[in-house]
Amino acid sequence: MNFTTSEENYIKAIYHLQQSEAMVTTNELAAQLQTRAASVTDMLKKLKAKDLLLYEKYQGFKLNAEGNRVALIIIRKHRLWEYFLVHNLNFGWDEVHEIAEELEHINSQILVERLDTFLDYPKFDPHGDPIPDSNGKMEPSKQLNLTDLEIDRMAAVSSVGSQSSELLELLSHKGIGIGTKLQVVRKFTFDHSIEIEIENTPPFSISQQLAQTLFVKPISR
Amino acid sequence: MNFTTSEENYIKAIYHLQQSEAMVTTNELAAQLQTRAASVTDMLKKLKAKDLLLYEKYQGFKLNAEGNRVALIIIRKHRLWEYFLVHNLNFGWDEVHEIAEELEHINSQILVERLDTFLDYPKFDPHGDPIPDSNGKMEPSKQLNLTDLEIDRMAAVSSVGSQSSELLELLSHKGIGIGTKLQVVRKFTFDHSIEIEIENTPPFSISQQLAQTLFVKPISR
DNA sequence: AATAAAATTTAGATTTGTCTAAATTTATTT
């Protein structure tokens, strides 16, 4: 079965939203895809008709087994291409997302397998996300709590443990956001505060409480 | 300026048709793109509105300077990707066209330049077609007359000098078509006939007259 | 439990690229 680029983008977005909650809602997906709720409803009908989705009107939705299988194929392609762009074409890990968003829609199973072979079967992409193999299996994510990041290991903020406005205010003040590249300079045992350094800026320290809400992924450079 | 995949396919097809005649006609383009004449007319209006085309109703059309520039960018991408697929991913030169047809529409100037660097600035693609550089300049085509092909050099038929039904009947009988891989086994001076061998089949000979209507491109394997 | 608010869906419109069938223009033949 082949899918349009638009269908694939919806499938992938639903897959990602599903990772943090069992059921996805129309508004969440609309926000994720920067589109309107009505457009989402339209596409949900199509994906349900193609039997990729469990969906009852007004009740939320999630991918079924086939939907997940398709999602993993797209994610596999995305992450393999990212790996190629960084390792072979010398892109920075933070420059490749948009290009990979296009490349992931190229339709050719054999191309993906040959690319995987050429790259020597990488297990993680440059952002530290695991690359599914041709059966959709992958290693557990390398995301870890900032408190567990080893000293001097370069990492990027991948998610935050809450969306409270107090937390967001603090993060904004400290200049920390999703994708921020940092490393731990020192850990203090007295109060478990952590001194971190964000690329090319002076180090500063953050509380244990803050560090515990931050998740990061080690990155290669 | 960015173009849709469909616009790019029209631009590229017009470019190729222009190589053998000054003006392109609606029906020719429709045949080339496997679409209807009415659809071609619709698209011609759009391309003219975007100022890529010299076009007067009923009078034929051709790309203007800007149209040619855009066409060469697309062709550059197509041929660089073909080179990558053959040299790095181990595809056969005859397996890569369809995949490159998709890859050529990926939008990223920097990607093309990095790919070119990675591939070490190849001058010809695996079919023997020249790859335009970033300014649209390229070497002359490697296409040559079959009578000039050196012995044992592998080549692929790239075009035929006429479309007469008598010629096509003969070619069909001999099993020769566009893309047929062959090599010259021997040349006879008496009648200038040429013995050729098509991949994995017994050699046979063809007349000078026939050989003169066939154009080929040397290929790597 | 009734009402207000929020989320979701439906109805109907728009854009892009395509199509068929009819109309028009150009080319060819007698």
Next chain:
DNA sequence: AAATAAATTTAGACAAATCTAAATTTTATT
């Protein structure tokens, strides 16, 4: 040069993906 044939364009329709605005359903609040 008139008639016929071929090529091209126009008119109007359709599918895909989106949108706005209105209607409906669900959730939250008094």
